[in-house]
Amino acid sequence: MCRLLGVVSATPITVADAVNFQHSLLEPRFKYAPERDGGADVPRVSADVPRGPLLLLLNALARSHGQLCWMYEELNNRDTQFFGGRRHQLSWQAASGEGLGFAFR
DSSP, rough: OOOEEOOOEEEEEEHHHHHHHHHHHHHSSSSOOOSSOOTTSSSEEEEEESEHHHHHHHHHHHHHHHEEEEEEOOOOOOHHHHHOOOEEEEEEEEESSSSSEEEEE
């Protein structure tokens, strides 16, 4: 969560796009591409974050949504093997119980 990022300006984007964008920051092989149609009624998040740790971006996106929290987890050996050597996981969960996430190195 201390990984340094450049300036990030995320205009209103879907939560799925925000998660995919973060994935691209943590896994350089993963190329970020916005969803083609997030739907007009899908909640959006936004963040303008100065250069600093990833933690700033995570917290800004959570505040922007209002009912979303992020969770970091270090994976055990079995899960690390399942995720192709990726030892960490970042997940987002809404108050409704819905969630998104990804594993990264």
